Amino acid sequence: MQVSDARLIDGGGAVELSLGGARHRFHALWLRDNAQDAATRSAGNGQRLITILDIPADTRIAEASAAGGTLSLRFEPEGKVIDYDGRWLARHAYDGVARQAPGWTAPGIERWDSRLHNQLPVESWADVTADRRALVRWLAAVRRYGFAVMTDTPTEPGTLCKVAELFGYVRETNYGRHFEVRTEVNPTNLAFTGLGLQAHTDNPYRDPVPTIQVLYCLESSAAGGENMVVDGFAAAQRLRAENPEGFDLLANHCARFEYAGEAGVCLTSRRPMIELAPDGELIGIRFNNRSFAAVTDVPFDKMEAYYAAYRRLGEIIDDTAMELTFRLEPGEAFVVDNTRVLHARKGYSGEGARWLQGCYADKDGLRSAYYAMMRAAVLEAAE
Amino acid sequence: MQVSDARLIDGGGAVELSLGGARHRFHALWLRDNAQDAATRSAGNGQRLITILDIPADTRIAEASAAGGTLSLRFEPEGKVIDYDGRWLARHAYDGVARQAPGWTAPGIERWDSRLHNQLPVESWADVTADRRALVRWLAAVRRYGFAVMTDTPTEPGTLCKVAELFGYVRETNYGRHFEVRTEVNPTNLAFTGLGLQAHTDNPYRDPVPTIQVLYCLESSAAGGENMVVDGFAAAQRLRAENPEGFDLLANHCARFEYAGEAGVCLTSRRPMIELAPDGELIGIRFNNRSFAAVTDVPFDKMEAYYAAYRRLGEIIDDTAMELTFRLEPGEAFVVDNTRVLHARKGYSGEGARWLQGCYADKDGLRSAYYAMMRAAVLEAAE
DSSP, X not given: OXXXXXXXXXXXXXXXXXXXXXXXXXXXXXXXXXXXXXTTBOTTTOOBOSOGGGSOTTOEEEEEEEETTEEEEEEETTTEEEEEEHHHHHHTOOTTOOOOOTTBOOTTOOOOOGXXXXXXXXXXXHHHHHOHHHHHHHHHHHHHHSEEXXXXXXXXXXXHHHHHHTTSOOOOBTTBSSEEESOOSSOSSGGGSSOOEEEEOSOTTSSSOOSEEEEEEEEEOSEEOOEEEEEHHHHHHHHHHHOHHHHHHHHHSOEEEEEOOXXXXXXXXXXXXXXXXXXXXXXXXXXXXXXXXXXXXXOHHHHHHHHHHHHHHHHHHHOGGGEEEXXXXXXXXXXXXXXXXXXXXXXXXXXXXXXXXXXXXXXXXXXXXXXXXXXHHHHHHHO | OXXXXXXXXXXXXXXXXXXXXXXXXXXXXXXXXXXXXXXXXXXXXXXXXXXXXXXXXXXXXXXXXXXXXXEEEEEETTTEEEEEEHXXXXXXXXXXXXXXXXXXXXXXXXXXXXGGGGGOOEEEHHHHHHOHHHHHHHHHHHHHHSEEEEESOOOSTTHXXXXXXXXXXXXXXXXXXXXXXXXOSSOSSGGGSSOOEEEEOSOTTSSSOOSEEEEEEEEXXXXXXXXXXEEHHHHHHHHHHHOHHHHHHHHHSOEEEEEOOSTTOOEEEEEOSEEEOTTOBEEEEOOOTTTBOOOOSSOHHHHHHHHHHHHHHHHHHHOGGXXXXXXXXXXXXXXXXXXXXXXXXXXXXXXXXXXXXXXXXXXXXXXXXXXXXXXXXXXXXXX
């Protein structure tokens, strides 16, 4: 990335330059704080060695020069000379970044509906354990679509934890390290019955919620019990397109969720159904009829419209045009990003058995594993 | 709670009534959705059996009567008659709830500074394991102050996990189920050196962050290495009192954090330093000079003020008037709410050893254990 035409502005409070032909400005303090020299960042682990208070408040750029792919700056009063790589600057440029409308999603996220049926993201256990590229494809699918299926795993209890350990760590909860999803006599949770379950995210009464869920099939001879997934980000954005005020009501007010269905447990949360970052990025969906508690954080004069938006979101989520249906066979598992993709199951009963196991893990570990494998692949390719 | 003087308003779209003398309105749909009858809620586990789509959109209250502590309603078109307990209604009333200024904190949270020194929340291992009331006191302290100390635990590796298991589950990460905090030759993290560490929250590059951290001392003969804690909520509110625009800049823009200091790990997050719920509740602080990455989500014309606010927050956090200092002796541990309370340590070196262990857990589990014990105590008292 060519760096050229660097000149000081604001009396050295910032620098303006061209990166591959595009003009960008960077502040002196931001540049100084992000210096990569050995006194600022640990060469071994990349962590910053100084605090913001170690940088003089009156830091200014005294001299700037650009040559080839490098920007060189001298900072005063420290007198430090620091070089910056043009590619790094281009990747971290912040000048002129436009604000997007609420509900935008991160790059690389692809919203979907039932039409994804023909390209269900699926890999086999044999492939992902033998070939790192297959594992990267599978993790990439979870990042892109918020779910992926895995086939042909060893059909034995606990295999689901091995699926989670492909990319992270099982998160233990009051339901155990993993839990059995089959009909029980005195179920602590309606999931442990033969009832159909409306599409939902798991454990919205937990804060933080488990960000990844693995569901794994051991027996599947009962009639019914099919699994369904719905893209909550697509549902929220459909709501926003139809009814922006309804979207805002669900995003700007906290709902409440609770679960106290077993001894020693009393989980409660106060979080919105549609969660946005401060700049409007859509980062989470919480939707679960079973644990939705009394909402008390919506003013009286907005409650009717809030409930109308909640109802409409439920209709969108229940719309078969939004859903993917598949039947897990023994040895098959699927993983969902529980902050985004809702899952459901059809009711089942009568002859035969249905036995699934579930466990939770964390999405940041999955993203980390994905990025680290991508980085390693880039480094190998460069060798 | 006396319920009286119930009358329909908005053509049965809502009801107005007196609860212990105060007037309140509740909507028909909200009431119907929150019915506690056996067809709406599972008697066994308390979960809702119906979805919002099972409730007719044109639900209206056809008849309302109040007697003693009970409100009785007939809903049309379903024709259902449902009773509501006046105490439940009073606890969940939402009519006339005033919006608070950004930065408010939940009831029961008490902000503190160095003056808390004389009433450090501390319990002993012998007490919390023998007497549930001592454990409740200790958990209550974590809720109230965001940290608490525990003394006289068995001095042996791994005891910290038993501390976490008093209230929840260890959250395993790339650092292990627990990790060793002592000087290493090739440290993957600056925590594993003798360097002093500025007050920080742990792992802001994780999303979700670990919401509880336990730090536990096995050896402490080195000079230095004292521990410090700072109330991040008190710091944020002090910033807001001095400089509301600076507070807003840190709350309304995402920072970035990253850690890639070991093979196979590449953790990144995009979250604000000061996290607010949609209605302005202060719910999280992320502050860590070592893993603070290049901020790219602040517009150019606000970056200078953003950095000034960041600096000022750092000065407040480093102010000795904000901090509590204590020295952990072998067998002592402390727990912090990692979404709120920052921890630090002074540098150490020379003769002697300092060996701590750390692990992560989740705050929702701690709150759940606390509420469940409180509920059990209330039930026992009522017997």
